[in-house]
Amino acid sequence: MNPVPETTSAGRDACGAHPDSSLLFATAFYHAAGRSPNAWTFSEQSKLAMYYRCMVVCYASIRRLYPQAQLALFTNRELSEPYSGQLRSLGVSTVICADRYVGDRTFRNGFPGCLYTLDVIEHLALHPRSDFSSLILIDSDCIFRYRLGGMPDNLASGCEACYAYAPGYPVGMVVNGQSRATLTLALRYFSGQMAASPIQLYGGEFYGLAATSLPKLAARIEAFWAWMKTQGAATFGDSLTEEHVMSVVLAQTGDTVHSANGLIKRIWTASAFSTVDGSEAGLPVWHLPAEKKKGFAKLYRYWLRHDGFAGLSDEGFRALVDQFIPLRAGGREYPGRTALLRLRGAARFLVTGRA
Template sequence: MNHICTWLCADEKGEESDFPQSGMKSSSQNHQNIYWRCLIVFFISSTRFNKEEKHLLFTNVKTLPIVDGQPVSDIMHDLGVDVIHIDFKYKTPKGYFGSFQNQFFEFSILEYIAQNRHEPTDLYLIADSDCVFIRPAKRLFHAAEPNGFISFEIDSPVDHQINGLSRLDMQVLFAEMLGKEVEEIPSYHLGEFLLSSNSHIKKLYADFLELWPVLLERHEKGLKKLNEEAHTLSFLYFKNGWKAAKQNLFMKRIWTNPVFYRNVDPSDLKLTLWHLPAEKTFGIARLYDYLLFRLDEYGKNISDRSFFGLVRKTTGIPRLRTSRKIGYYSISYYKAIAKRIRKYAGAQ
């Protein structure tokens, strides 16, 4: 059985971390509603194209909220999504790293799968909620089947820091943590995407349990450490000799800001999955509005071709309008958020 999953980990008051794009406290409902809207779009798009796959939502929220007058639990039921409530067990201490601390929630997800799912060949695609499917994921799952694993890397300059570490930094750090020389410069794997078999996830989680106290100890001593889940997954993949796919024909971290950074290409139209980190409050929000309030049955009444056209229209991919407004927003509005998302880009 193939599974498609996303997650939402809500920060509690006093445990907030920095999310540059929202500009709000991460414990606030307004901030969290941005992610509820994203995951609703995620599942609407996935269930449209992936009817044979099982869909799972992992969250530490015990009671799903009402967003824009719509009970999220009802939407998940309508879409056939199983909601799995789990605790956030692997919280980094204060001062560990300022941004996106709840990314380590992914290892609570891996724990649940490792301990509760029993078919070793079952495949799990775990993606960030600000992703949109534009076609079926069958080819992607098929590509992962031979090895029980597939991952993709960011081909960044070796000295370019992403969330506090460059790939050169990772080479030195990996050597220290493994206790041996690392001759090759490691890959930085896309943290927003994980596709592994149950057996691989068991291995990842077992290795993470050994790694976790090491990370906490290095933090206490003020040493360099793995700051976020992509660093951590990259280390675990490297330790196990799991390589990134040589070609990425399936998914991409697409930056869409026309002022600060834009890596959109016409070839993106051939992908399976778009990760749109700069579109949470722009294109994905507009797409959410169409699917929830302007179309019937979450857009099921329109053709796949029309749906694809709607996604392109709302996100401005591959081309933006040439007027002063981009979608519903002005150029000046994009400029206002450019500074806030600069440190998260990591793709230049």
């Protein structure tokens, strides 16, 4: 895969005409009690520190590629120090956002705060800003390795375009209580719209949205949410996440949704489950949910010791990421884990007489 263009002297994407200052990169993070879905920690404090380290690394990777872009963290309370100050040093503004969707107890889900992206979209629709034309909503466990090419310019061109990432779930696969099949049927019942094929179930880690599209998007989210609460839950149950809502709402926009699969990939790196296939090197964004405790922690420590990533060339930064997060087909190798698995196998043999 050929990487997208990186930088021009004008501080714009090489194939477009909109300045980086018109871009808003944002993360939605809701402070909620409970376990992290992908990384076990000993305490609430260590869980938050893990997420905060990811934020610093993620925003630092964006800042080195987009020096003039706007960076924002939407959250329900301020971060603790030193992380709050570290984000400020990167030019990240913290926006305290209401939690109407998160606080609605009608629906259940296994991820505390997973609906917060809906609250952020509503916040931006209710408090319109004129200082950005393109919004890139990302998860904090993402690393930007290249610029996004012409995507921001496509968003800012005046059309109500959207980019979203689809992990490629099979039609009948149930993900957090819903599948592409049930969501396609929900779209039919809700809007009367008969999809020509099963709708996509988007992953939620990456949305590219035109600023002009946010009011209409927020209204559609509210309409589907209200329908699910009053009518849909009887048929489709009470399991609902941001990904489910956004997948149905974006399906209503038809051809204005563009695939972000050439820009980002959800990369599982654990030896027990790996999605590494060798195609990742040229992707602009890596989403690394299994690296919160290890890879991101190493990059954060490097960032502290070297006063940021600014001293690295583009190639040097990617080499650093490759060093700390080596992608291997079949997952990362952890000698200690291998030894423990062998010990468990030996114990099973001694107890049961079977390997």
